[in-house]
Amino acid sequence: MQTSPRARPKSRWIDPFAPEHIRRLVADFGSPLLIIDCARVRAQYRSLARALPGVDLHYALKPLPHAAVVETIREEGGFFDLATTGEVQLVSRLGIDPARCIHTHPIKRDIDIRNALQAGVRVFVADNVDELEKFIPYRGEAQLLLRVSFRAPGAVCDLSRKFGCDPEALLELARHARRLGLVLRGLSFHVGSQAPNPLKHLEAIETCDKLLKQARRERLGPFDTLDIGGGFPIGYGERAPDMRRFCAPLRAALAQLPRRVRVIAEPGRYIAGPSAIGVASVMGRAEREGHWWYYLDDGLYGSYSGQLYDHARYPVEVLREGEERLPSVLAGPTCDSIDVIAENLMLPRLRPGDLVVGRSMGAYTWASASEFNFFPRATVVAANRHAGDGGGV
Numbered sequence: 001m002q003t004s005p006r007a008r009p010k011s012r013w014i015d016p017f018a019p020e021h022i023r024r025l026v027a028d029f030g031s032p033l034l035i036i037d038c039a040r041v042r043a044q045y046r047s048l049a050r051a052l053p054g055v056d057l058h059y060a061l062k063p064l065p066h067a068a069v070v071e072t073i074r075e076e077g078g079f080f081d082l083a084t085t086g087e088v089q090l091v092s093r094l095g096i097d098p099a100r101c102i103h104t105h106p107i108k109r110d111i112d113i114r115n116a117l118q119a120g121v122r123v124f125v126a127d128n129v130d131e132l133e134k135f136i137p138y139r140g141e142a143q144l145l146l147r148v149s150f151r152a153p154g155a156v157c158d159l160s161r162k163f164g165c166d167p168e169a170l171l172e173l174a175r176h177a178r179r180l181g182l183v184l185r186g187l188s189f190h191v192g193s194q195a196p197n198p199l200k201h202l203e204a205i206e207t208c209d210k211l212l213k214q215a216r217r218e219r220l221g222p223f224d225t226l227d228i229g230g231g232f233p234i235g236y237g238e239r240a241p242d243m244r245r246f247c248a249p250l251r252a253a254l255a256q257l258p259r260r261v262r263v264i265a266e267p268g269r270y271i272a273g274p275s276a277i278g279v280a281s282v283m284g285r286a287e288r289e290g291h292w293w294y295y296l297d298d299g300l301y302g303s304y305s306g307q308l309y310d311h312a313r314y315p316v317e318v319l320r321e322g323e324e325r326l327p328s329v330l331a332g333p334t335c336d337s338i339d340v341i342a343e344n345l346m347l348p349r350l351r352p353g354d355l356v357v358g359r360s361m362g363a364y365t366w367a368s369a370s371e372f373n374f375f376p377r378a379t380v381v382a383a384n385r386h387a388g389d390g391g392g393v
Contacts, residue, residue, distance in 0.1 A: 013039070016383035017277055017359075019319050025381055026355060031281040032298035032378040034366045036064075038072045039384040040275040045076050048232060048267055051247035055254070058102060060230060060268030061087045063363035068382030069272060070094055075387065081266040085115045092119045104188065104227070104266065106147050106163045110134060117141050125188055125227075127165045132177050139181045145188040145227055146173060148211070150204045164189065170211050174220045184221030186261070187211060190229030193269060193310075198249045201228060205253040212261065225262045228254075232270040236360050237315040240274070269363040276362030278303040278314070278378060282354045283333060291327045291343075294350050299332010299339045301372040303358070303365045307341070310364040316342055319355040323348035330356060334373040 014021050016035045025035060049057060058081040059073045065087055070080070074096060082088050083105040091101060098120030105112070106127040113124065117138060126132050127147040135142050149164025165173055170187070177184055187208045191200040208226055215223045234240050254263055280298035287293070298304065306312040316330065325346040332339035369377045
């Protein structure tokens with residue numbers, strides 16, 4: 001896990017996204033940087049908690065599996081959504097109560113199940129017969145949520161294309177689990193990343209409500225938990241949806257569930273995305289075909305990997321003002337010709353050492369970055385790690 005190269009004494013709260021602090025952090029830690037603002041992590045968590053009262057929020061580590069984020073969510077009283085042995089090991093090292101964690105990857109190796117159980121995690125997700133049978137040796141320890149598929153072609157990433165059983169097949173899958181002697185806690189679904197509206201959430205909640213009731217009537221298990229997944233949208237340059245308004249129909253639908261049903265959610269991008277920025281330095285420049293090309297020390301193989309894997313476009317700005325704007329291209333550092341971040345930008349004439357900032361870069365950026373061509377991943381710096389103590393870096 002990359003961390004800042006040296007500790008700094010506690011200082012006052014800062015806005016690490018402000019230009020003067022960005023420059024100071026680069027002077028202290030070099031570039032490229034991923035700057036996490038834990039104050040913004042808290043703000044995003046609290047925003048969603050207000051929009052979904054009574055729902056236990058399990059932060060999904062996948063988009064930004066960094067200790068500072070995990071510890072901030074713990075301080076907020078949050079829960080955790082884990083999907084791999086590495087994520088289980090991270091929360092274990094940080095002393096997270098395993099009772100506050102669930103393991104949600106629908107397809108697992110036996111060693112993944114054993115590692116999670118040894119760490120104290122008890123709730124898992126499955127979506128097919130083969131996966132259920134992996135839990136036969138652990139039926140005295142593990143409890144399961146059955147994942148249901150709700151295709152969402154309007155989402156940026158339609159996760160139900162890859163995981164989940166058809167709603168029509170759910171009860172037979174639950175009956176098979178019952179025959180195997182497995183404990184079924186309930187159902188889960190995920191409508192996909194960056195859901196454009198709450199309609200697919202509503203369809204899924206209403207369908208799962210019916211399935212939960214049918215399963216309980218057949219005495220197939222407790223069926224007292226519903227995991228409504230994530231998918232809560234953020235803005236990339238455009239205005240982010242008002243989350244309380246977005247979730248209003250969800251609150252109404254969840255209010256119709258029996259009181260005994262515990263509702264959980266798996267926000268990842270919504271918490272992590274707006275909470276970090278990427279900072280890169282200009283390594284060099286060249287004028288070609290009427291455009292200035294600026295070569296940065298971060299790119300598509302690094303923190304901007306989400307442009308390839310996550311279909312995201314990050315708002316970029318330069319920390320140089322007051323000059324004539326010229327047609328420009330921002331390119332990454334590697335020798336690969338596809339390593340181009342953005343084209344046809346109007347930017348002031350930059351010089352080596354000038355800084356370029358990518359906003360809303362907390363989710364699926366550093367987490368999916370590589371060290372291709374031996375360019376190192378960005379150093380991570382976390383600011384304002386503890387609420388109310390003065391923060392600092």
